[in-house]
Amino acid sequence: MNAPPQGILTARIRKDFPAARSRGFCLDVELAVPPGVTILFGPSGAGKTTILDCIAGLTGPDAGHIALGDQVLFDSAAGIRVPAERRRIGYVFQSLALFPHLSVQRNVEYGLGRISEAERGQRVQELLEAFRIAPLAERRPAQISGGEGQRVALARALLTEPRALLLDEPLAALDLATKAHIIDDLRAWNARRRIPVLYVTHSQREAFALGERMIAIDEGRILAQGSPHEVLKMPEHETMAQIAGFENIFDATVTAVNESYGTMTCRLARSSVDLEVPHTRFAVRAAVRIAIRAGDILLAAAPPKLLSARNVIHGRIASLEQTGTRVVAQVQSDGAEFLADLTPGARDALGLAPGREAWLVIKSHSCFLLQKAEAQEG
């Protein structure tokens, strides 16, 4: 069997959920997955797994069209529905679903049709080695670790030479380093084949680390598509901002527009703090919403001078909370409250503690203007 022809995976899916109708949940998306790794990013319950199930053929959309390259897999209008076992789409579930009664090797070769014993042995061996599970070949799934299980499930899906690959948070239980390792192995495998890989995650860090392209969805709708950077850096919708991890969201009013500088000045609501933000289509006195990532705010223990950053805000540290190696400082400044990220090292070097004075440094371009929720359509 030769490498399968590469093709773009396209899906237009509409599916109602009767049980969730009280919530009015309806999946309605249109997406294209080119060869390479695309991240499908969104919170739990956004409809990610349903999209994968529809593409794999495990469930049917109420209406829509799904195609891989020039082959139509599903078309409600034409009455086409190719059964899952004939779609040749690899799918790794969150639960992995390794066959408990079969050895690692038998699991991996499960999807092979009737091909010669010699060829089978060679292909299985290649994959076992590519995914570093060759020493486990004779073990049962119950006797290997979670990370090893993920590798087995991936190898099993890839052995059938799928024309597309769906991964449903298959690495959810692993730390990011192990995950990146496995994804590197997957990329190496995919370098020759260039099949579309759709990788589902609800973790922002994973989305950044792993994907070439990204599709963000929430509540059954696509919010944005593009490079992870584009999608996460340029949120247009507030829901996007929340899932993309903007810890600071402020209501504000535009007080001045400096068109020649390309900036606007905004006064935060219920405070006397002014922020200089990039110039957008808003006019003076317009109500806006500003989002800033905690990781984009610098914290200084003394008044900083001669900086390019346009916003230096004086405040007082209300609390410092450490989770893992990340410290979040809560800083109060004249009615406004900011969250800023720093490292435990920086905290100790600067002698930061609750009650201390601090200066927040924020670049204009770290301030994102959001469409207000009520202005957002559907």
Add this chain to the structure above:
Amino acid sequence: MNWAAILLSLELAFVVSIILLAVGLPIAYWLAHSRWRWKFFAEAVVALPLVLPPTVLGFYVLVAFGSRSPLGRWWESLFGSTLPFTFQGLVVASVLYSLPFAVQPFAAAFTAVDPKLLQASSVLGVGRTQTFLRVTLPLSTAGVVTGFVLSFAHTLGEFGVVLMVGGNIPGVTRTASIDIYDQVQALDYSAANQTALVLLAFSFVILSLVYGLNRKARFQWPIRDGRS
């Protein structure tokens, strides 16, 4: 002790449980996977022999396969004789009577197989029949063995249906349980005791086997008894 009757019982039980394996597996598969809204009717029909008096079942088999019914005449045209009072008649009646003892453990085992495994199999390009043979069946071994053994044991111990359908013809339809009845009627208690003891020991061994097997199995099967 009447060895002929005991051997006849064993032969009947063996033939019946083999047939139930062939008939029961597809029925159980359908019961485990069908989403038909009226499926519960089918489940009730399969479970009927658990609660019906064997005489009722035997009566309907007699009527259905008697020489006056179309089914009976069709059978007679094929095999030259009607079913009642033959070994074949006993087999047909026993298959019906022991059906739930095979189907219910099969279906319980199939239902206990993680549906994700079946989905994994289908996205790996394996069709339903192969998935059944390569995933469902191997993971249901305990349930299948349980169903087989229980239908064997249940057929071995049946009385009412055999009496109704088979009559009491030595070597043809006189099974061990009927033999015991005869011996008691003849006040030959020691002979009855010997045959009874063989059946008792045999049934105990079989049930111990089933429970021992299910100790490790992932499904529960409530043992209900419709025997009378």
